[in-house]
Amino acid sequence: MPQEKDHYRQLLERYLDNTCTPQEAKELFDYLQQDASNRLLLEEIRASFIPPADAMDAGSAPWSGRVKQQLLEKIRPPKVVPLYKKRWPRVAAAVLLLAVASLGGWRYYRHVKQAPTAYAQSELSLQDLPPGGNKAVLTLANGATVLLDSTGNGAISSQGATKIIQANGLLTYQAGNSHTATVLYNTVATPRGGQYKIVLPDGTRVWLNAASSLRFPTAFNGQERSVTLHGEGYFEVAHRQLPQGGKMPFKVQLADGAVEVLGTHFNIMAYPDEAEVRTTLLQGAVNVQHDTYTTRLAPGQQATWKTAARSSIRVTHTDTEEAIAWKQGYFRFNRAGVADVMRQLQRWYNIEVRYEGESSQREFWGRIPRNIRLGEALRILELSNIHCSMAGDTIIVHQ
Template sequence: MSIQDRLAYLLQQAVRQTATAAELQELSDLVQADQSGDTARLVEMLLRKDLPPGTAEYDEAYWDQVANNILAADRPEETTAGNVIPLPQRRRGWMAAAVITGAVLLSGGAYWLLQKPAPAPLATVTPAPAHDVAPGGNKAVLILADGTQVPLDSTANGVLAQQGNTKVSKPGAGQLTYTQQTAGSTALTQYNTLRTPRGGQFQVTLPDGTKVWLNAASTLKYPTAFTGANRLVELNGEAYFEVAANAGKPFRVNVLTHTGGSPDSMQVAVLGTHFNIMAYEDEQQVRTTLLEGAVRVNSHGSSKQLRPGQGASLDKQQRTLTLQDNTNTEEAVAWKNGFIQLEGNDITSAMRLIARWYDVEVVYKAPVAAHFRGIIPRNVPVSQVLKMMELTGEVHFEIKGKQLIVSP
């Protein structure tokens, strides 16, 4: 049995109030022995069942009582005559904190609340055991102006090409950098394309210093030097932008989509700001989320000015652009920080995220009504993600090669 399986069992025993004193002690020891904090975050995924009507999700008094109930569930050791062994005070502390700060909601979905998780390193990937699927990683293809394709995941670090007056280099794993060597050149503008496959991600620094993180199954087309009045790039898929400020040369993103099989587009105009754009072909909506600065989103004659914390959503079928206040920006960029964001997703939306990152095919045996909330690290094998989703009790998974079989 793996450590993850053992933890899942121990947590289940604790929440059901059927854990023995030895099992609770083992759970405590596992948490305190892990210096990375990963185990503690797993412990925060405690089950929450039958939430009383009107109870606030984060009612500290309520969850303190839940913690006490769990802690009171001590069972005698098998070798004793039935005497209950008191729980050490130190174990009460971490268990109470875990219950109060994080839980899994089983009333109609699942909720994984990881207490301010640290961003996962871009290149850190946990190998998958046999009969499992490994997570995605730093994979991309660079298409140069002459059509030459450079597989970046298998290319050594260093200078890759010279594109006009711009040097293209790979400084490290998962990174691509453009350095413009001669400003104000009248040379013909050249274009490069960075393309990530399913199960891939990559980061590129454009000639103006703008940084772009490209998610799986995405394409970014850009000039090798910004010589005109605007800095224009084209995106299909998902990307997070940190735009270098330049008031005299606005940065614009043309978001390429398809509506009913016909090409369509949306434009995001900025000066210097941080924002995320999600525009996958298999998603019904194109979403722009602003973290810092200001952007204007234009589509089909409609225009929306965004402030930090706001989002804009384009319905591709209705061709309507909607402004959303109080958008959860952490959810929008969870992928960039190393997590799979399931907040508010039904099973089909969640499985599209997983299919893109793990490069798998999803097959449904029957309709499934499960909904999910929360985040899961995306640097682990797919089986670990599916196990957490199965805690809802509403969905089950089977892995067959590169297929994920979904059933109620």
């Protein structure tokens, strides 16, 4: 019936715009599961595109008006293999937002083959591997370590006049009134498969992503606040006044650079196994320094430079949602390569990854929830023509 089709087209459009309610999303998924003709909508979304170079800028998404119109109008394409079953509801939701592209211009993958099942019965333990969660290790000034997770609550220790309190995945430093000249440093380190949130003594909030660490003083009593980051962290820096007047600067030291702020929100991604270091500004202003280069960012801009190399700083306007997607609970991809996707999964699920076959040139857009099991995440990639198998604690990507 035309009215019914119009209704579900509108639901799909709202889903692509990320404006539908959970109830509307459930209604859409239920409709898609009713019969094969409805499930063809999923194939339309899973079909792969790449935009012409002159039609996409660095921050644009693949769902252009032209693509969306094609998706919404084509309700009866040729018969294809259904892309999900009812036992994969969260996978189906993610597939709605995941698109795969191959170099070579706009095109559909018109011949869709059923992906081989990558999981044998003996491999269920790895397939059922849960996602990462709130876990980290706190190293105190005397070298003692404390395991942090989501279950521990209450006071952990004192460092000078500062009390350390843990509650539900949050570590809070409550500064006292002491102004001792002795500076004590603590380090919070997340393993692969871990994340943690910290409130520093000045009220600055830091979210640490997996395989990251933050070293910081337990009290900020000098002329500036300085911390050291390895990996990835999102910062909401609190304003603080100097005793003689003026704002106390806040610096994030990196392996080969630094970011200086007065009070702002920004994300730094500085993993040694990534090709670039990226600083993304959401609010306020920051000065970014690398080698002999320094630049100032405005909100919505991103500064990048080559990891462990002497290179200039490149500044672009960017999709800030992509930069902080991990903090919001999902992976967000914008023209990401297969290796880029797998590195994020590797850090979050604490797995090893090996590649077989020729290097793939495919690129990905979309997002995957971070709260699903590894098998579900791999199933999403399989539906997008990335085929994986498992060997022990290693995922083998067949390119």
